[in-house]
Amino acid sequence: MYKTIIRPILFQFDPEKVHHFTFSFIRTVCKIPGVESLINMSYQIENPQLERQLFGLTFKNPVGLAAGFDKDAKLFNELSNFGFGFIEIGTLTPKPQAGNPKKRLFRLKSDSAIINRMGFNNGGVKKAVERLKKNKNVLIGGNIGKNKTTPNEAAVEDYKICFNTLFDYVDYFVVNVSSPNTPNLRALQDKEPLTNLLKTLKSENDKKLSAKPILLKIAPDLSDDQLMDIIEIVSETQIDGVIATNTTISREGLHSKNKAEVGGLSGKPLANRSTEVIRFLAQKSNKAFPIIGVGGIHSAEDALEKLEAGADLIQLYTGFIYEGPKLIKDINKAILKKANR
Numbered sequence: 001m002y003k004t005i006i007r008p009i010l011f012q013f014d015p016e017k018v019h020h021f022t023f024s025f026i027r028t029v030c031k032i033p034g035v036e037s038l039i040n041m042s043y044q045i046e047n048p049q050l051e052r053q054l055f056g057l058t059f060k061n062p063v064g065l066a067a068g069f070d071k072d073a074k075l076f077n078e079l080s081n082f083g084f085g086f087i088e089i090g091t092l093t094p095k096p097q098a099g100n101p102k103k104r105l106f107r108l109k110s111d112s113a114i115i116n117r118m119g120f121n122n123g124g125v126k127k128a129v130e131r132l133k134k135n136k137n138v139l140i141g142g143n144i145g146k147n148k149t150t151p152n153e154a155a156v157e158d159y160k161i162c163f164n165t166l167f168d169y170v171d172y173f174v175v176n177v178s179s180p181n182t183p184n185l186r187a188l189q190d191k192e193p194l195t196n197l198l199k200t201l202k203s204e205n206d207k208k209l210s211a212k213p214i215l216l217k218i219a220p221d222l223s224d225d226q227l228m229d230i231i232e233i234v235s236e237t238q239i240d241g242v243i244a245t246n247t248t249i250s251r252e253g254l255h256s257k258n259k260a261e262v263g264g265l266s267g268k269p270l271a272n273r274s275t276e277v278i279r280f281l282a283q284k285s286n287k288a289f290p291i292i293g294v295g296g297i298h299s300a301e302d303a304l305e306k307l308e309a310g311a312d313l314i315q316l317y318t319g320f321i322y323e324g325p326k327l328i329k330d331i332n333k334a335i336l337k338k339a340n341r
Contacts, residue, residue: 002324015105015114023075030078043083043325045332049339050085054290054312055213055240057171059139061085063303063331066294066315067143067174067217071121073128080138083328088315089128090143091176094161096124097147100181104263108256112298113267114318115258116247119181120145125165132169142170143217148182155188156200163201173212175201175239178219178246180264186219191229198237213240220245220273220295227277231285241290243315244277245270267318271296275309282310298323300334307335 010018030036050061064086070076073089080087099121106115122128125144132140144162146155163173175198177188188194198216205211216239218230234242247264254269274295281291293311297303298319306314319327 002326007322007324011107011109014103015107016102019105026078027075030081036078036081039081043081043329045083045329045336047332047336049336050332052085052313055172057139057213059085059313061332062307062313062335063328064088064141064292064313064315065320066317067091067141067176068116068118069317069320072123073131073140076132076138076140077134077136080136082325083332085313086139086141086171088141088143088174089132089170090122090141090174091120091145091179092122092125092128092143092162092166093120093145093147094125094158094165095147096127097121097149106258106261106263108254108259108265108267110255111259111267111269112318112322113254113256113265113269114321115261115263115265117181117261117263119148120179125162129165129169132166135169140170141172141174141215142166143174143176145176145179145182146185152184152187152193155193156197159197159201160204163204167208167212171212172240173201173214174217174243175214176217176246178217180219180247180249189219189222189226191233195233195237198233198239202237202239215239215241215243215290215292217243217246218277220248220270220277221250222277224280227280228284231281231288234285234289239289241292241312242281243292243294244281244311245274245295248273266295267322268296268298271298271302271305275305278306278311279309297331298327300327300330303331304334304338 052059067088067090076087100119104117146158247266278293290312292313293306294315
């Protein structure tokens with residue numbers, strides 16, 4: 001029903017407006033008595049074989065919602081009803097910011113892809129915390145970044161503010177230095193500044209009564225040498241894992257008319273490169289740290305490919321938009337079927 005009726009209607013309108021409309025619709029519908037239970041019955045699969053134990057957390061299943069979809073932590077409770085094992089909010093910054101000028105979100109229908117240049121638009125970390133206080137037992141990742149006006153030399157302070165403000169309200173942290181939509185942000189992926197940033201956050205973490213897992217989200221556009229640096233940095237800083245990957249600046253093999261739009265590309269065209277990065281990290285590190293795989297997952301087969309390449313968990317974003325919530329259930333069913341062969 002989603003792909004044959006709902007999606008064709010939604011795809012007639014501006015994608016950013018559709019995103020806000022969908023959020024309002026889901027929030028309103030979920031207030032009707034019995035609707036949340038109905039959604040749960042339709043999409044949730046409860047099975048101990050789906051559970052994953054990673055960095056001290058129990059994920060009820062390995063399929064999560066990637067950052068960027070619920071940037072401001074406005075809908076995580078309702079979205080969890082669709083069967084996600086965990087939800088990552090953000091990217092959040094210390095101060096509210098409007099992001100880049102509109103239009104900044106583009107569908108590439110013939111490529112089953114999206115280009116975005118949102119630019120960390122969010123209401124600031126403090127407002128997100130107020131909503132996270134209403135969490136109904138959803139496992140939450142907090143994706144953190146820096147404000148656009150903060151120079152890279154001062155970026156560490158922005159990450160520290162987000163880390164400490166969010167600490168009591170999320171289950172794990174994701175350090176985002178890989179978005180292509182904030183000027184010079186990706187320069188923080190270089191070995192020296194990245195090591196300094198992660199060591200600083202690790203030091204903040206060690207001051208807490210009970211530490212939270214810290215993960216690093218990396219770009220798919222890194223070279224093999226840069227990926228080897230990432231493995232070395234993870235080992236040196238003793239962070240808990242890597243999310244592979246963020247959106248790409250590559251436009252190879254695209255067919256859609258708006259393929260030249262500036263921004264990060266997500267969806268099917270990213271699938272192979274994301275899997276390559278996961279496999280490289282897993283093999284070259286001898287699986288020394290957990291990996292969350294994201295990028296181009298539009299089917300259960302895509303998800304299994306990521307897991308077989310070395311991902312411990314996976315996340316959806318563009319595939320969720322193109323395929324609908326049934327994709328989550330299909331993936332979990334396929335994981336169970338493979339486990340019981």
